[in-house]
Amino acid sequence: MDRVIERILPPRVMTALERCFADRRARLQAIRMRRGRPLIAVVDGEELFVGPNGFCRHAEAALKPTGREIGDTLSQATQGSVYAVEDQLRRGYVTLPGGHRLGIAGQAVVDNGRVKRVTHISAIHLRIAHQIKGCADSIVRQICPDRLPYHTLLIGPPGSGKTTVLRDLVRQLADGHAERPGLQVGIADERSEIAGSYQGEPQLDVGQRTDVIDSCPKAIAMMMLVRAMGPDVVACDEIGAEEDVAAVEDVARCGVRLVATAHGNSLEELRRRPLFARLLETGVFERVVILSRRSGPGTVERIVAVNETPLAAQVK
Amino acid sequence: MRMVSWIQRAIGAGLIIAGAAAYGAGLARSVRQRVRELAALDRALHILETEIVYGYVPLPEACAQVARSVDGYVGQLFNAAGKRLLQAERPPVTVVWKEVVAHWGSGSHLTGEDLEVLAALGATLGRSDAEDQARHLRLARERLLSTRRGLEENLDQQCRLRIYLGVGSGAVLAVLLV
Numbered sequence: 001m002d003r004v005i006e007r008i009l010p011p012r013v014m015t016a017l018e019r020c021f022a023d024r025r026a027r028l029q030a031i032r033m034r035r036g037r038p039l040i041a042v043v044d045g046e047e048l049f050v051g052p053n054g055f056c057r058h059a060e061a062a063l064k065p066t067g068r069e070i071g072d073t074l075s076q077a078t079q080g081s082v083y084a085v086e087d088q089l090r091r092g093y094v095t096l097p098g099g100h101r102l103g104i105a106g107q108a109v110v111d112n113g114r115v116k117r118v119t120h121i122s123a124i125h126l127r128i129a130h131q132i133k134g135c136a137d138s139i140v141r142q143i144c145p146d147r148l149p150y151h152t153l154l155i156g157p158p159g160s161g162k163t164t165v166l167r168d169l170v171r172q173l174a175d176g177h178a179e180r181p182g183l184q185v186g187i188a189d190e191r192s193e194i195a196g197s198y199q200g201e202p203q204l205d206v207g208q209r210t211d212v213i214d215s216c217p218k219a220i221a222m223m224m225l226v227r228a229m230g231p232d233v234v235a236c237d238e239i240g241a242e243e244d245v246a247a248v249e250d251v252a253r254c255g256v257r258l259v260a261t262a263h264g265n266s267l268e269e270l271r272r273r274p275l276f277a278r279l280l281e282t283g284v285f286e287r288v289v290i291l292s293r294r295s296g297p298g299t300v301e302r303i304v305a306v307n308e309t310p311l312a313a314q315v316k
Numbered sequence: 317m318r319m320v321s322w323i324q325r326a327i328g329a330g331l332i333i334a335g336a337a338a339y340g341a342g343l344a345r346s347v348r349q350r351v352r353e354l355a356a357l358d359r360a361l362h363i364l365e366t367e368i369v370y371g372y373v374p375l376p377e378a379c380a381q382v383a384r385s386v387d388g389y390v391g392q393l394f395n396a397a398g399k400r401l402l403q404a405e406r407p408p409v410t411v412v413w414k415e416v417v418a419h420w421g422s423g424s425h426l427t428g429e430d431l432e433v434l435a436a437l438g439a440t441l442g443r444s445d446a447e448d449q450a451r452h453l454r455l456a457r458e459r460l461l462s463t464r465r466g467l468e469e470n471l472d473q474q475c476r477l478r479i480y481l482g483v484g485s486g487a488v489l490a491v492l493l494v
Binding site: 071 | 368373374375376405406408409441442444445446447448
């Protein structure tokens with residue numbers, strides 16, 4: 001198991017997890033600790049109870065983390081300095097070295113409609129970062145036949161691997177290969193999910209020519225990247241708000257290619273949503289990649305050419 | 317022969333009284349030193365609070381900063397805590413704090429009562445937001461300050477008392493023994 005995870009989990013939980021994986025080769029994706037309730041591990045997409053001697057069928061036999069253990073985990077995750085990540089905790093999570101993410105739930109103290117702090121933390125959701133290099137191979141070939149890629153939108157339901165595919169896509173575009181030089185890529189990583197940055201440094205491989213603006217609203221980060229870093233491609237995750245769509249249009253008008261993700265099961269569903277209908281009609285996005293979990297996360301269902309007339313041409 | 321015996325007794329009594337007086341003076345110095353260390357501790361906790369509340373500086377660095385600003389045992393305690401927190405295995409703050417307070421506290425002039433206040437901080441240090449950290453640190457400082465003020469109020473009197481007690485008990489012992 002990752003050293004970072006070993007360091008932050010309470011000894012009782014760590015021992016139980018080691019017993020779970022002693023004779024089993026499986027991928028641990030997440031750990032859910034709730035005060036006084038069964039400890040759950042997400043393994044290869046399946047939720048399993050964790051008992052003192054390994055996985056167990058019944059919740060009654062599972063370990064039940066104490067409030068102290070939850071506090072210890074958060075303290076260890078922040079190097080004994082919870083106060084130093086107050087801003088991140090207000091958003092509900094902390095990014096750890098290695099790109100892992102620790103989500104928290106507890107009592108929020110709200111002032112003027114904004115979360116001032118979160119106290120009495122009673123649940124922790126530790127998502128373990130996994131990078132699947134090569135999962136975007138089939139997409140890169142189709143969306144980037146020439147030097148620059150098409151403006152591309154990756155859509156899929158939750159858990160379909162949109163972020164994982166986007167990360168690999170960005171990596172491949174930035175690194176290039178023998179026939180295609182690498183591109184300057186900028187990532188607007190509002191929730192630190194694409195690059196898993198820790199103290200501003202990407203913890204996951206997002207390519208040799210990639211700049212990341214971390215923990216910044218993506219609409220602002222995208223324009224900062226365009227103005228400051230001169231990217232060929234800007235990537236962002238989970239567009240959906242009015243300001244995101246406006247920023248996407250602005251970036252496309254600047255002649256910078258876009259690669260983004262959005263929630264959605266199909267192109268038809270996306271067209272029914274006014275904001276996306278606008279993006280698709282105005283020709284901002286030229287390719288839509290539809291992902292699913294049919295053969296595991298990151299399954300490419302279809303790649304659709306939605307508008308053959310790029311926005312740049314329409315502007316002219 | 318009698319003369320020699322008398323001189324020996326006088327020297328013996330003198331030595332007993334001087335030894336007891338030195339012991340009393342040592343006790344008096346220890347009280348003064350405790351007051352100095354309580355003041356250093358107050359300064360250290362104040363710096364720590366500033367680093368946490370205004371700088372959001374991670375605890376290992378904040379401890380190192382305190383160690384650079386405060387001398388003596390208190391500075392050494394914070395220096396040890398900062399270094400230990402940065403060790404590869406990343407020991408929990410509660411464990412580190414308990415260890416360093418026990419180790420460096422035993423060599424200082426602080427009493428069990430003072431060290432108890434300091435040790436209690438370990439349960440909360442770094443575990444909450446800056447506002448809450450400031451509250452705990454201020455509470456510890458107030459408790460230590462009240463002890464220090466109590467000592468300072470009659471410090472000279474207490475020191476004199478310890479010296480007199482040393483001399484007095486030495487004299488009594490000399491009369492009884494010699």
